[in-house]
Amino acid sequence: MLYRENGQFKTNYKDDQRILGITQDRVFVWALVIFAFVGVPLLVDEYLFRAILIPFLILALAAVGVNILVGYCGQISLGSGAFMAVGAYGAYNVLMRFEGMPLIPALLAGGLCATIVGVVFGIPSLRVRGLYLAVATLAAQFFWDWAFLRVGWFTLYTPSGSVAVSNLQIFGWTINSPVEKYWLCLGFLTVFAFLAKNLVRSAIGRNWMAIRDMDVAAAVIGIRPVYAKLSAFAVSSFIVGVAGALWGFVHLGGWEPAAFGIERSFQLLFMVIIGGMGSIMGSMFGAAFIVALPIFLNQALPVVGSWVGVTISTAGIAHSEFMIFGALIVWFLIVEPHGLARLWSIGKQKLRVWPFPH
Amino acid sequence: MGFFIETLIGGLMAGMLYSLVALGFVLIFKASSVFNFAQGAMVLFAALAMARFSEWFPIWFGFDNLFLANLLAFLAAGALMFLMAWLIERLVLRHLVNQEGATLLMATLGISYFVDGLGQSIFGSDIYQIDIGMPKEPVFALENVFEGGIMLNLEDLYAAAIAASLVIVLTLFFNKTTTGRALRAVADDHQAAQSIGIPLNRIWFIVWCVAGVVALVAGMIWGSKLGVQFSLTTVALRALPVIILGGLTSVPGAIIGGLLIGVGEKLSEVFLGSYVGGGIEIWFAYVLALIVLMFRPQGLFGEKIIDRV
Numbered sequence: 230m231l232y233r234e235n236g237q238f239k240t241n242y243k244d245d246q247r248i249l250g251i252t253q254d255r256v257f258v259w260a261l262v263i264f265a266f267v268g269v270p271l272l273v274d275e276y277l278f279r280a281i282l283i284p285f286l287i288l289a290l291a292a293v294g295v296n297i298l299v300g301y302c303g304q305i306s307l308g309s310g311a312f313m314a315v316g317a318y319g320a321y322n323v324l325m326r327f328e329g330m331p332l333i334p335a336l337l338a339g340g341l342c343a344t345i346v347g348v349v350f351g352i353p354s355l356r357v358r359g360l361y362l363a364v365a366t367l368a369a370q371f372f373w374d375w376a377f378l379r380v381g382w383f384t385l386y387t388p389s390g391s392v393a394v395s396n397l398q399i400f401g402w403t404i405n406s407p408v409e410k411y412w413l414c415l416g417f418l419t420v421f422a423f424l425a426k427n428l429v430r431s432a433i434g435r436n437w438m439a440i441r442d443m444d445v446a447a448a449v450i451g452i453r454p455v456y457a458k459l460s461a462f463a464v465s466s467f468i469v470g471v472a473g474a475l476w477g478f479v480h481l482g483g484w485e486p487a488a489f490g491i492e493r494s495f496q497l498l499f500m501v502i503i504g505g506m507g508s509i510m511g512s513m514f515g516a517a518f519i520v521a522l523p524i525f526l527n528q529a530l531p532v533v534g535s536w537v538g539v540t541i542s543t544a545g546i547a548h549s550e551f552m553i554f555g556a557l558i559v560w561f562l563i564v565e566p567h568g569l570a571r572l573w574s575i576g577k578q579k580l581r582v583w584p585f586p587h
Numbered sequence: 588m589g590f591f592i593e594t595l596i597g598g599l600m601a602g603m604l605y606s607l608v609a610l611g612f613v614l615i616f617k618a619s620s621v622f623n624f625a626q627g628a629m630v631l632f633a634a635l636a637m638a639r640f641s642e643w644f645p646i647w648f649g650f651d652n653l654f655l656a657n658l659l660a661f662l663a664a665g666a667l668m669f670l671m672a673w674l675i676e677r678l679v680l681r682h683l684v685n686q687e688g689a690t691l692l693m694a695t696l697g698i699s700y701f702v703d704g705l706g707q708s709i710f711g712s713d714i715y716q717i718d719i720g721m722p723k724e725p726v727f728a729l730e731n732v733f734e735g736g737i738m739l740n741l742e743d744l745y746a747a748a749i750a751a752s753l754v755i756v757l758t759l760f761f762n763k764t765t766t767g768r769a770l771r772a773v774a775d776d777h778q779a780a781q782s783i784g785i786p787l788n789r790i791w792f793i794v795w796c797v798a799g800v801v802a803l804v805a806g807m808i809w810g811s812k813l814g815v816q817f818s819l820t821t822v823a824l825r826a827l828p829v830i831i832l833g834g835l836t837s838v839p840g841a842i843i844g845g846l847l848i849g850v851g852e853k854l855s856e857v858f859l860g861s862y863v864g865g866g867i868e869i870w871f872a873y874v875l876a877l878i879v880l881m882f883r884p885q886g887l888f889g890e891k892i893i894d895r896v
Contacts, residue, residue, distance in 0.1 A: 305689050353877055357884040359688055360622045364831045365880055367824070368873035375870050445894040491824070495696060502693045548708040555700030562694045563682040 232580040248426055265415055270408045278407035281520060286414035287475045289516035292500040293418075293425050293509055294468030299498065300506035301429050302461035303441030304354050304362055308369035309469050309497045311350075314489035315373060316343040316470025317477030318383050321392050325385055332399050336417075336474045343470020344463045346373075351462030355455055358444070370491050377486040393483030410479045417475060421468055426509045428464065437461050438507070469497075503561055505570025514569035522557065526550045594857050595850060600743035602849020603750045604812075607805040608826035609833070609841040610757070611798040616835050617774040618794040621680065621691050627823025628699035629668070629799060632706040634806030634815045636664035638715035657719050661803070668799030671702070676792045703820065712817065717810040746808045753804050754842060757797070761838070766793060774836070825869075828876035834889025844887065848872045 232253050239245045249255040273282065295309050320339025324330050350369040354362050377383050384392050397404040397413075404413055428434055436457040439447035448454050477484045496519060504515020530549055534541040541549065565571060608630060615623040640660035645651055675698060683694055761767040772780040773790045781787055806815070809822055826845075833844025852868040859867065885892050 299689065305692070353880055357880050360692070360835065361831050361880060361884065361886070363622075363692065364827045365873075365877050367827060368870060368877050371870035371873050375866060379866055443896065446896045449896060498689075499693060499696070502689060506689070544712060545708060548704040548712070551700050551704030552708070553704075555697045555702075555704065558697030558700070559679055559694050562686075562690055562697065563679070566683070566686050566690050 232577065232583075234581075248423065248430075262419055265419075266412065270411065275407050278411050280524060283407065283410055283414055283480050285516055285520045286411070286418050287472050287480055288497070288500065288520060289513045290414070290418045290421055290475070291469050291472035291497055292504065292512035292516045293422055294465045294472060295497045296501045296504070296506065296509065296512045297425060297429065297437070297468070298461050298465035299501050300508065300511075301434060301441060302437040302458065302465075303444075304351070304458060304461065305359065305498075306366045306465075307363050307491070307494045307498065308350060308366035310489045310491060310493035311369040311373040312343045312347055312466040312469040313473025313476060313493060314377060314486060315346045315466075316340055316473030317484065317489065318377055318392070319343065319470065320474035320478065321394060322383065322385070324394065332397055332404075332478075336471055336478065339474035340467040340471035343473065344467040347462045347466025347470075348459050351459055351466075354458045354462065367491070370494055374486050374490060389485075391483055391485035392477075394478050395482070397478060404479070414475055414479060417471065421471070422509055422513075425464075425468065429509070433457075433460060441507075499558065503558070503568055505568025505573075508568070508570035508573075510573060511568050511570030514573070518569065522554060523550060526553055594853050596739065597743070598850035598853035599846055600740070600747050600849070601853060602829075602846040603747040604805070604808060604845075605826050605829045605849055606842045606845025607750045607753070607801065607808065608822055609829040609845055610754070610838065611801040611805070612823075612826065612830045613833075613835065613838055613841045614757075614801065615794055615798050616830075617838075618770055619680065619773075619791050620688070621695060622688065622835075623798065624692060624695040624823070625675075625699035625702055626798065626802060626826075627820040628702040628706070629671070629802040630806040630809065630822060631815075631817065631819045632671070632702050632806075633664050633668055633799065633803035634717065634810035634819055635706045635710040635715065636667050637661060637803065637807055638717045638810060638815045639710045640664060641717065642715070653718065661807070664803055665800060668803055669796050672795030672799050673792055676788065676795055680791060681788060699820075703817075707817070715810075715815040717807055717815060719807065719811055742812065746812065749804065749808060753801070754838075757801075757838070760797075770794060825872065828872040831886055832876040832879050834886030836890050837886070837888035840886060840888030848875065851875050 232251075234251045237252060239250075244250075247255075249258055269282070291309065291313060294312075295306065298304050298306050316339040318339075319342025320335045323338040323342075324332070324335040346369070350366060353365045357365055378390060384390060399413075402409075404410055429437070436447070436452045437460075439450070439452050440454060440457045440461075444454055447457070473489065477488070481488060500515035500519050501512060502515070503518055504513065505511030527546065527550060530541060530546050530553075608626065611626045611629070612623055615621055615626075637657075637660050640663045641656045644659050644663075645656050650656075679694055679698060683691055686694075761771060769780070769785045769790055770793065772783075772785055773787060777787065780790075805822075806819065809819055813819070829844040829848045830841055832848060833840025833842070852872050855871045856866075856868040859871075879887060883889075
């Protein structure tokens with residue numbers, strides 16, 4: 230009854246081209262954004278910001294980037310962790326090497342570094358595809374893990390090999406409380422999510438999807454595979470790089486290459502697959518799921534253990550977390566291989582026809 | 588020159604071990620187009636089972652014979668791997684037929700998390716030893732040709748011999764037995780194989796069993812070399828460039844790819860690594876594989892990829 234596009238006529242091109250075509254969608258999304266900016270800081274305590282919300286926002290941003298490459302352009306990448314690392318170290322170098330560099334240009338410069346690296350490591354995608362490409366992108370992962378550990382130039386020759394940034398400032402506004410960090414990350418996520426949403430429904434987004442569905446057929450109808458694939462790599466790694474810079478600067482503060490290891494790449498790919506390939510909204514669902522699940526398990530397992538009268542050791546909890554996480558992933562892939570975004574659209578369809586079944 | 592040959596032989600030995608792990612990947616990919624990321628976890632699980640059983644059996648049954656303990660532990664660990672293969676086929680793969688490659692990849696990653704956790708909660712997470720009586724002391728060969736001769740590790744030689752015999756057994760199994768032929772038929776074309784009455788589910792079970800046994804042998808050898816510990820799972824990541832270099836669908840490719848990567852890694856580390864700060868063997872293999880892929884997208888021995896619209 231409430232969610233229906235009946236009677237909403239589009240009488241000019243401007244209406245026709247809106248990102249959110251239906252009034253209810255528009256109202257819902259804007260309400261959500263306003264709630265996230267204003268309502269959440271009033272309701273939530275500091276621990277939740279630090280442990281869940283900030284990691285969620287940053288990884289959701291990264292997942293949007295990975296989804297552009299994997300979900301929209303169909304190029305499976307296991308190098309996303311490396312692109313995050315390049316973003317973080319790139320932003321760090323720009324911030325430290327140029328006197329008086331403002332924060333936001335530095336973060337974006339980190340994204341640009343990741344873009345260049347992403348395009349270079351995307352070149353194999355012109356020759357190989359599918360799982361061969363997935364393994365080929367691992368080359369990026371291992372190469373940059375090594376480079377940031379061994380090549381002193383990237384870390385400004387800090388003796389410990391780990392780097393740290395402090396005193397984040399935007400126009401004199403110092404960002405140090407969790408709420409301010411949350412606002413910064415939320416701002417980035419909102420802007421990039423809308424940009425990405427807009428991009429994937431434009432000509433270039435349609436090119437990517439054509440390449441994903443069948444690249445030979447796309448080439449036959451006049452889409453340039455080189456251009457489409459490399460642009461997907463560029464856009465994706467830019468977003469992932471900015472997310473990496475945020476992860477280092479805002480979430481961690483100080484970091485070493487292990488923060489962006491291969492586990493991070495797997496985690497991002499999990500988010501995309503569980504959230505739903507080819508859906509911006511899905512990336513956020515996936516990120517929420519993957520960020521919250523281990524914390525939930527960590528909190529819930531000792532409680533469940535005490536109900537049945539078993540004290541689980543710390544190692545036991547770590548191992549059972551692994552097992553439950555793995556089993557849930559597999560179970561989820563079996564029951565809903567198209568991800569949480571699919572459930573979302575089924576829900577919307579149900580709402581649309583409610584109260585009738587068809 | 589002697590040093591060069593020493594490095595070369597060391598590389599060949601390491602390569603033999605890589606190809607053992609790579610074999611597990613190739614077998615499963617050939618038969619079911621599943622890229623099995625859980626192979627590393629299976630290697631760890633099998634090695635843990637073997638190490639702990641060989642420790643427990645003498646205590647449980649009150650005998651004191653290293654060979655018997657190892658044999659029983661090997662059989663028990665093998666039985667566990669069969670059980671695992673059956674469960675994976677039954678609970679996971681059967682439900683994921685015809686899904687996209689990425690989904691299957693993620694499912695096997697999920698399996699690998701599960702198997703990692705399971706193995707360590709059953710068998711413990713310390714470092715364990717597998718002692719299958721391999722000699723540890725080095726021997727020297729060709730002492731009359733080079734000054735000081737070439738140092739060989741007898742342990743490596745034994746490991747290479749075991750690996751080579753496993754490969755021969757597998758080749759015979761694939762080429763001479765009815766089941767092996769059925770496996771190759773399924774690998775060639777699922778639908779055609781099914782239409783002449785080969786049961787796909789059983790074939791997949793058998794393939795996972797074979798991969799489990801390969802993982803057990805790999806885990807046994809790696810475990811006795813390095814000790815059984817969590818880092819064994821990274822062996823699988825080291826074996827990935829091997830399979831894309833050799834081709835995802837080729838058993839000889841896995842062997843030759845393994846040898847090439849092993850030699851390349853060792854030579855690059857010794858002769859190139861000192862210029863750039865060392866530790867390059869981890870990514871060198873990947874870059875080597877990447878360069879090969881640029882010229883042969885299907886790997887050195889993979890089936891040619893033909894695109895049709």
